[in-house]
Amino acid sequence: MLPFVVKRLLQTAPILLAVALLIFVLFSVIPGTFASSMSDDGHSVLDTQVMERMNHELGLDDPVQVRFAKYVGQLARLDLGTSFRSRQPVATVLAERMWPTLKLAFTAMVFAILLGVPLGFLAALKPGSLLDTASMVLAISGLSLPQFWLGLLLMYLFALSLGWLPSFGYGDGGFRNLVLPSVALGVAPMALLARTTRAAVLEIMNADFVRTARSKGMSEGRVVRWHLTRNALVIVLTTIGLQFGSVIGQAVVVEKLFSWPGLGSLLVDSVSLRDIPVVQGCILFIVLFFLLINMLVDVLCAVIDPRIKYS
Amino acid sequence: MTGDALLTVDRLRIDLAFGGTRYPAVKDVSFTIGAGETLGLVGESGCGKSITALALIGLLRRPLGIGGGRILFKGREIQNLPEAEMRKLRGNRISMIFQEPMTALNPLSPIGRQIAEMFVLHQGATWHEAERRAVDALASVRVPAPDRRVKDYPHQLSGGMRQRVMIAIALACDPDLLLADEPTTALDVTVQAEILELIRERSAAQGTAVLMISHDLGLIANMCARVGVMYAGRLVEQRAAEEVFRSPSHPYTSGLVASLPLLGARARDGQHRLKEIPGVVPAVTAFPAGCRFNPRCQARTEICVEVDPEETPLPHGGLVRCHHHG
Amino acid sequence: MKVRTNLLIGGTLFALVVAAGVLAPWLAHTDPIMDANLMNAELPPDHEFWFGTDGQGRDIYSRVLHGARISLTVGIVSQLINSVIGVCLGLSAGYWGGWWDDVVNGLTNLMLAVPSLVFALAIMAILSPGLTSLLIALGLTNWSYTCRLSRASTLSLKSLGYVQAAKMLGYGDVRIMATQILPNILGPIIVIGTLGMGGAVLAEASLSFLGLGIRPPSPSWGSMLSDARDQITTAPWISIFPGLAIFTTVLGLNLLGDGLRDILDPQSRARRA
Numbered sequence: 001m002l003p004f005v006v007k008r009l010l011q012t013a014p015i016l017l018a019v020a021l022l023i024f025v026l027f028s029v030i031p032g033t034f035a036s037s038m039s040d041d042g043h044s045v046l047d048t049q050v051m052e053r054m055n056h057e058l059g060l061d062d063p064v065q066v067r068f069a070k071y072v073g074q075l076a077r078l079d080l081g082t083s084f085r086s087r088q089p090v091a092t093v094l095a096e097r098m099w100p101t102l103k104l105a106f107t108a109m110v111f112a113i114l115l116g117v118p119l120g121f122l123a124a125l126k127p128g129s130l131l132d133t134a135s136m137v138l139a140i141s142g143l144s145l146p147q148f149w150l151g152l153l154l155m156y157l158f159a160l161s162l163g164w165l166p167s168f169g170y171g172d173g174g175f176r177n178l179v180l181p182s183v184a185l186g187v188a189p190m191a192l193l194a195r196t197t198r199a200a201v202l203e204i205m206n207a208d209f210v211r212t213a214r215s216k217g218m219s220e221g222r223v224v225r226w227h228l229t230r231n232a233l234v235i236v237l238t239t240i241g242l243q244f245g246s247v248i249g250q251a252v253v254v255e256k257l258f259s260w261p262g263l264g265s266l267l268v269d270s271v272s273l274r275d276i277p278v279v280q281g282c283i284l285f286i287v288l289f290f291l292l293i294n295m296l297v298d299v300l301c302a303v304i305d306p307r308i309k310y311s
Numbered sequence: 312m313t314g315d316a317l318l319t320v321d322r323l324r325i326d327l328a329f330g331g332t333r334y335p336a337v338k339d340v341s342f343t344i345g346a347g348e349t350l351g352l353v354g355e356s357g358c359g360k361s362i363t364a365l366a367l368i369g370l371l372r373r374p375l376g377i378g379g380g381r382i383l384f385k386g387r388e389i390q391n392l393p394e395a396e397m398r399k400l401r402g403n404r405i406s407m408i409f410q411e412p413m414t415a416l417n418p419l420s421p422i423g424r425q426i427a428e429m430f431v432l433h434q435g436a437t438w439h440e441a442e443r444r445a446v447d448a449l450a451s452v453r454v455p456a457p458d459r460r461v462k463d464y465p466h467q468l469s470g471g472m473r474q475r476v477m478i479a480i481a482l483a484c485d486p487d488l489l490l491a492d493e494p495t496t497a498l499d500v501t502v503q504a505e506i507l508e509l510i511r512e513r514s515a516a517q518g519t520a521v522l523m524i525s526h527d528l529g530l531i532a533n534m535c536a537r538v539g540v541m542y543a544g545r546l547v548e549q550r551a552a553e554e555v556f557r558s559p560s561h562p563y564t565s566g567l568v569a570s571l572p573l574l575g576a577r578a579r580d581g582q583h584r585l586k587e588i589p590g591v592v593p594a595v596t597a598f599p600a601g602c603r604f605n606p607r608c609q610a611r612t613e614i615c616v617e618v619d620p621e622e623t624p625l626p627h628g629g630l631v632r633c634h635h636h637g
Numbered sequence: 638m639k640v641r642t643n644l645l646i647g648g649t650l651f652a653l654v655v656a657a658g659v660l661a662p663w664l665a666h667t668d669p670i671m672d673a674n675l676m677n678a679e680l681p682p683d684h685e686f687w688f689g690t691d692g693q694g695r696d697i698y699s700r701v702l703h704g705a706r707i708s709l710t711v712g713i714v715s716q717l718i719n720s721v722i723g724v725c726l727g728l729s730a731g732y733w734g735g736w737w738d739d740v741v742n743g744l745t746n747l748m749l750a751v752p753s754l755v756f757a758l759a760i761m762a763i764l765s766p767g768l769t770s771l772l773i774a775l776g777l778t779n780w781s782y783t784c785r786l787s788r789a790s791t792l793s794l795k796s797l798g799y800v801q802a803a804k805m806l807g808y809g810d811v812r813i814m815a816t817q818i819l820p821n822i823l824g825p826i827i828v829i830g831t832l833g834m835g836g837a838v839l840a841e842a843s844l845s846f847l848g849l850g851i852r853p854p855s856p857s858w859g860s861m862l863s864d865a866r867d868q869i870t871t872a873p874w875i876s877i878f879p880g881l882a883i884f885t886t887v888l889g890l891n892l893l894g895d896g897l898r899d900i901l902d903p904q905s906r907a908r909r910a
Contacts, residue, residue: 015747019747019750022747026763140895143891144888144890145884146846146880147843148843148862149876149879149880152866153876155869156869156870160870209414209415209416212409212415212417215368215402215406215407217399217400217402217432218398218432219395219398226428230420231418231419234419245749246752248755249752249754250843253847256846257846257866267755267758268758270762271761282755283751283756287750290752291750305418306419306466307464
């Protein structure tokens with residue numbers, strides 16, 4: 001197993017470097033290159049304010065490769081620069097905002113997994129039944145709901161009308177404050193997990209090896225427990241890993257709506273204020289988190305599925 | 312004959328439900344298998360031989376279902392057995408090997424465990440004991456180093472090895488009847504012979520009757536004393552294997568025999584041009600009236616289009632379903 | 638059976654939204670931006686203001702209709718950009734292979750590693766807010782699935798007889814890709830495009846809600862919701878109707894995509910959902 005983990009780590013490193021390059025191009029090369037060529041044109045799509053600031057703060061006069069080398073060197077020392085706004089090191093700002101977001105994202109995923117996976121499973125065991133139809137209608141609706149709107153409705157109903165839960169804010173970081181934003185954030189991945197689980201179970205139910213299992217004289221319950229679950233788990237786990245990406249992306253909107261003091265609202269505020277070093281830091285962190293989660297998922301899948309290690 | 316037969320299939324009908332109508336995918340199929348006997352069932356793909364086997368083991372799934380007739384196993388009607396009763400027979404007294412060794416085993420489970428399941432399910436063995444017996448089962452199908460191989464996963468084995476594992480599973484509980492559905496079709500020619508020999512040897516050793524299903528008449532003739540020929544959901548001829556070759560009675564059987572490539576005498580005599588049967592097997596939803604073979608039959612007359620022929624005994628034993636058998 | 642239901646409902650919903658957008662100038666009761674009248678602020682729905690009025694007294698019904706134009710423009714144009722990028726990269730990478738394939742693969746993995754909404758946000762950080770910037774941000778960040786699919790399908794088609802035959806006839810590479818391969822992979826690409834359009838509509842609404850997309854007073858559904866948050870206790874209808882409009886559009890596109898998938902991409906049921 002260890003060689004596999006090392007292999008996956010080595011595959012992750014270039015992606016992270018590529019993301020760093022992408023961020024560098026996006027925030028240093030593009031504004032730097034086009035600052036002079038386009039700013040005479042009053043209709044420039046690039047924000048002139050950003051470019052002036054970048055020029056001023058980051059010294060965009062050096063050649064590109066020198067700047068990239070400096071940038072990577074800084075990253076390697078975990079030096080993410082200084083926030084334009086608060087003048088604090090970006091790493092310090094991120095460290096503060098990281099936990100609320102992680103808490104929110106994990107709670108939302110737990111909600112999505114606990115509801116979505118059993119729903120998809122039950123739907124697949126009785127295809128065409130009322131439960132199946134109802135849960136799939138629910139799933140496609142969940143996928144089509146704008147999460148901030150759902151959040152708004154939840155806030156209106158459970159906080160403002162019924163008064164059961166706080167309407168927004170982090171509070172003491174306890175469970176009551178966590179409920180509404182997690183549900184708003186978790187409905188879409190729940191819907192997707194329900195659909196994926198159902199499709200996976202249906203596919204496996206028709207697999208040849210399940211027919212073999214039945215021909216052994218196995219009850220349906222044992223077919224599910226002995227042969228179906230592990231096979232479906234690989235697919236479900238992979239989906240969970242990928243869904244973490246959209247959850248952390250959508251957290252941006254949900255955090256803003258619920259005034260949740262996480263990375264998402266930090267990112268939105270920094271984009272609004274053109275606080276580029278913080279924007280860079282947020283994106284790097286989000287990508288790192290996403291890659292780590294998916295690495296973990298791949299390792300779990302390799303434990304379950306012996307074929308993965310060999311391919 | 313019915314009295315001591317292991318399995319008697321009596322006018323079995325299998326329906327395909329499609330768009331509110333039930334089409335007889337298999338109709339009036341009757342045959343018997345004696346204890347320890349090997350019966351071959353031959354026909355083109357889509358003729359209903361595989362679903363006949365699935366019906367015997369109670370594994371037909373929607374939209375297919377038994378539409379009539381009786382299946383007697385050791386004198387007991389099993390076509391309407393409750394699922395729980397059927398499960399006690401399935402795998403235990405009647406077992407089945409499938410065509411696709413690449414996909415018929417669970418990819419995430421070690422093969423030893425997949426064999427061991429049989430002892431846990433049918434003989435109340437503990438997992439520990441079952442896993443130990445799986446090693447013996449693997450040895451009995453001549454898999455080398457069985458004590459290490461039990462821990463292997465299916466993807467680590469070749470197609471032939473996987474089919475050996477399937478045979479070990481199917482024969483684990485010493486069943487009375489083995490249904491082998493095209494067990495060698497997906498394998499290399501060199502491996503085919505080994506697998507067939509293994510099935511022959513193990514079934515003989517355990518006294519297991521075999522229903523061997525194949526599209527390959529040559530293979531069937533080699534393995535089985537008696538042969539049933541199926542066409543479009545009907546059993547059109549059943550006789551001793553050598554009779555079928557020497558003097559096929561049904562025009563479809565004649566066509567099958569004529570389409571076989573032959574080595575030896577006939578090939579050297581210059582009669583090596585193979586004959587094909589013109590036309591294709593009709594779809595289940597579009598079986599013709601009268602004899603189902605009539606659109607492709609060269610001996611067709613008016614009666615073939617109008618009247619469905621009954622099974623008629625042949626003078627030297629066997630049955631044929633044709634108005635013009637000869 | 639199920640196939641037709643999806644197509645029918647999805648198609649109907651989407652057609653309704655398209656009709657609303659196209660006919661907005663004729664169907665709307667008032668000008669969506671100019672007709673503010675504080676005397677009419679926060680009126681609940683009635684026979685004159687079907688969906689009620691917002692904080693500045695504008696008719697929400699008229700604004701929702703005009704919002705369809707923005708949502709559909711962003712959805713269709715940005716998804717088209719994504720599809721074209723994805724197909725061009727995927728097809729050429731699958732067809733030519735070699736170092737170009739490695740480059741495209743690397744780019745795709747990179748795109749998959751950055752959540753697309755976050756990526757779009759990052760692009761919006763250096764562009765001035767507005768429709769063009771939004772189209773750029775959303776059009777450049779969601780092509781990875783199309784690219785992967787085009788590449789995989791091209792790889793499997795490349796070895797087929799008729800593509801090889803076209804090569805021997807001396808057809809140029811670009812011509813083979815355009816006339817021999819593209820038509821055969823179009824079905825699944827249309828399916829991804831339809832679903833992606835729904836995603837783009839959601840992303841536009843999210844960005845506008847955050848104040849980083851379409852700016853008020855333009856009647857974007859997302860920015861309308863952004864205004865509505867503070868008034869949700871006093872005037873919940875301001876929140877309800879734009880949200881329903883987004884939901885209807887995206888649901889229509891998702892159902893349409895599912896329905897099309899069953900027709901255009903039958904093997905996909907064997908693959909993952």
